[in-house]
Amino acid sequence: MISPIDRRTVLKWGGGMLGASALMPRLAFGQQTSINYWHTFTSQSEFAGLEAVMAQFASAHPDINVIQENIPNPEFMAKITAAVVGGGRPDVTMVASERFADLRAMGALVDLTDRIASWERRGDFEDARFASITSEDGAVYGVPAFAFVDWMYYRKDWFDEAGLSAPTTLDEMLVAAQTLTDPAKGRYGFGMRGGAGGQAFVVNLMEAFGSPVLSNGEIGLDRDRAIEAVRWYAGLLTEHGVVPPSAPNDGFRQIMEAFQTGQTAMVWHHTGSFRDISGFLEPGVEFATAPIPAGPAARVARLGYAYNAMSSDANADAAWEWIKFWGEPDAAVALLEATGYFPASTVAAQDERISGNPLYAPAAETLGFGLPQPSFPGFAGWSESVVLPAFQRVLIGDATPEQAVDEMIDGLAAAVG
Amino acid sequence: MSxxxxxxVRKSFGLLEVLHNVDLELEDGGFLVLxxxxxxxxxxxxxxxxxxxxxSGGDVLIGERVVNDVHPKDRNIAMVxxxxxxxxxxxxxxNMGFGLEMRGVPTAERDGKVLDAARLLxxxxxxxxxxxxxxxxxRQRVAMGRAIVRDPELFLFDEPLSNLDAKLRVEMRTEIKRLHDRLGTTVVYVTHDQVEAMTLGxxxxxxREGVIQQLADPQTIYDRPANMFVAGFIGSPAMNFISGVLEAGPGGPAFVYEAGRLRLSLPEPAMPRGVAMGRPVILGTRPEHLTLGSGSAARLSGTIDVVEPTGPDTMVVAMIGGQPVTARLPPRVALRPGEPVELAVDTSALNFFDPESGERL
Amino acid sequence: MSRTFLPAPYGPPRTVWDRINPVRLIGELSETRYWMYLLLLPSALLITAVVLYPTLYGMQMSFREMRLNRPDLGTGFVGLRHYERMLSDPVFWVSLRNTAVWVTFSIVIEFVVGLIAALALNRNLPGTKVLAVLILLPYFLPNVVAGHMWALMLDPRLGVINDLLVRIGLLEGYKAWFADPGTAMAAAIVVEAWHSFPFFTLLLLAGLKGIPTDLYKAADIDGAGPFAQLRLITLPMLRTIIAAAVILRVIGLVNSPDLLLILTSGGPGRSTQVLSLYAFQTAYRDFNFGYAGALSVVMFVFLMVFAWAYIRITKVNQE
Incomplete structure (x- = not known):
């Protein structure tokens, strides 16, 4: 690891310059400060939301120039690892809650505890919103920018036609899926995400069947419950055939396209897809939203947060302005209107534009019972490189649920051992 | 042999015609130089x-057989x-046995033929x-060996010597001549070297430009070139050309040049047949048909421009009638540039050409 | 002129200035046999800094514990532990087998298609210039772009290829190529071959241009048919280029995970998991750089052995 300029040097120089600047007339600081912002926004609506926030920020802070850089989700960890190891960190980066443990462990983030404690809008947020960006020793590393509230989109028109209502349990969901599946018409009950990113739902279902991967600080799986969960979930394809046969390779784009083009009747995702789906199907008529159905042991819907965190303290003051700006209600509502991403700020969530829309009610309901993602170093890697392939093997008939769960248990031991 | x-035979690439109606006949065992x-x-x-x-048109016959649509391998030819x-x-x-190998000749027979050819070369x-x-x-020998092994009806050589140095070229030329005498195969040989053409063919x-200008034995080509192109292309130094007019004068017919100021008396047999007096012509004479001397009646008068001794001969370029004329003279002639000179012409070897068409008269 | 071929002689130093004159000292040094090593020194240092150091650094990593998300474990030496783990790691063995399949079939298809394309382009028929650009186009696409493009074309719902195959009756319904372990690898190989065959076309075409046309004329007269000419003239004449192209391409195929990362991420299950992808995921998903380093070292050794054996077998260096 060769870094010609280490943190200490940067701090020394930065501190020196700050000291010097105090002596200089304010005029010298008339120029713009540029900060780099890494984010994982990809869709058009997400970009529209980002641009809206940036435009608001630019008029509020003309002296700070935000240079946004889109890092595709699958490459994000590789890029930021390389930046940490080899140099070239961004000033501010978006941090999904499930990545926090790894990023903090590798030293990718700057401690923001003091700045957040003295932030004038800290009171707008419930304490729980910060849980996924707080280390076990109590240090806080970021500000929630918006929430990912897991819920379900379903074809209201099809459900009405079949005389069904939105399922509240997994059993009801299976029945609905069976009713609405008609392979001859190319229509399937549920759009399973069995490809990239699908690991989260496998973990969620195991918890819904009574096998949380992290409970009371203990890491582990209940083998029998986990097997039951994998059998039920994989069974949607292998036993009941209520999901498209392409499920083992379907990622975000595929499940969304399938739903938008009328090939699936239900799909699980978070509120952030609301705008995109509305572009294809009429909200409230062709599609509606519902909370994630409950499993035999628990109702598991995740409340995730995208945080903005500081990765480099080279322009710490400017970076902090940008980070906290996302907590402004106007910025949060602008993002919601462009994308559907829910505000993390309670003040913003009470805005009339949100509370007045019945389609957002399931999200508000989920905020009541939703759970944060499990978070411990190694979790993200394990779920992506062990849980997902093991589950795929069940989908393609290459392994039994028992074998897959054993693989997950061994992999978990290796990941945290 | 054939x-x-x-x-x-015609050939064109798009609009560009590169061969115009080529007619040609080569006897069995002949050696044709293109x-x-x-x-x-x-x-x-x-x-x-x-x-x-x-x-693009026309027929090619090897022996009695029209081979227009016959694949090269079935024409029974070999090429160097x-x-x-x-x-x-x-x-x-x-390499040498490859043609036989492709024709399925048994190994033992092939080896024998290859060895014979290898010995010969x-x-x-x-x-x-x-x-x-x-x-x-x-490599040149091997390439020839490869052609010989096949014992073809027709040998084709495509400028086979031009990649060799001067000394080797002379050696291999002799070798090819010897080989042809010995094997007696019909040969078509392409070259731009007139010496190879004269010695081998x-x-x-x-x-020239897709047209055969003259097809004859080498000596005829040299002595009686069909036109100015052939005359100028064959022979080194090239044939001298002097523009003038034929006139019947008081002392017999003469070639009058340099705007009528100078005349070259010609004996009757040297006159081209059927040419009207008074018409402009181009007289062609080879350098070796000019000698120093004022004795002869047929003389060209001029001034010495350059003297080039080559060893066996001395080439003298004189300006005659404003045109350079080269004479091949014996060595050690005592001539200097700027001096006047009289060159006697061997009138038995004169050539006359039409100034318009360049054709021989 | 009489001395130009001899080095300037330096007699024994006669004065103090002679002993310290830097020009004279350099001059004297340039006469010794050490001079050439001195001249090589700058480039040797550069190579050490740019090639040797990172390689050795990566190798020593494989003998260390290095898990970026587990700073509590430290970065001590663990000897051969990573290599021992590899022996009993089923994913490693599956990846190894998949790598062999992936590389072998990709190379064979790319070579054959590349050769056919090169032979066609070498004919200088009208339109070949335009055709050449078209044929080479895939290679100009970045792997990432090619991957996403094909992912769309093979898409089970929107894919134009499924549509075509159904229309011409080869397929009864749309197929999810990358969701079926029986077709995922084959489909990925087709994409890879499509993307990289122009690499062979390009190199082979350059080689073909270097073969004198007289050889084919001679072969025509000698009676060798097109296939014999290919076997006995073209391929032997291209031997060096083929060897270089194959080695370069094998290295590329073994080392770059990007296409599979986009198309399948190694799935479904582990049916398209290859070593490079496994090493990549181990490093950047699991942050286990020690084990990833060990996987890379194994790939490195395999490639060295392959290149050595390949050159030995094809005898390409003997000429």
């Missing part, structure tokens, strides 16, 4: 004979290329080598 006949400057179509003609390129075209990854032995010690390990002359076809 005769070769071309009837009205001679001409580059771009005259001689190599194209050879490729057509070989079947490597299709003709300028680049030798030896297969670099095969040994000399396999003195390359039997090279049989195990690859072409990359051979000198230029050796029994028939020479001088070509």
């Amino acid at each position: 005769t070769l006949t071309l009837r009205g 001679l001409g400057p580059s771009g005259c179509g001689k190599s194209t003609l050879l490729s057509i004979i070989a079947g490597l390129e299709p003709a 290329f300028q680049s030798y075209a030896l297969y670099p990854t095969m040994t000399v032995e396999r 003195q390359v039997e010690h090279l049989l195990a080598r690859k072409p990359g390990q051979l000198s230029g002359g050796q 029994t028939r020479v076809a001088v070509m």
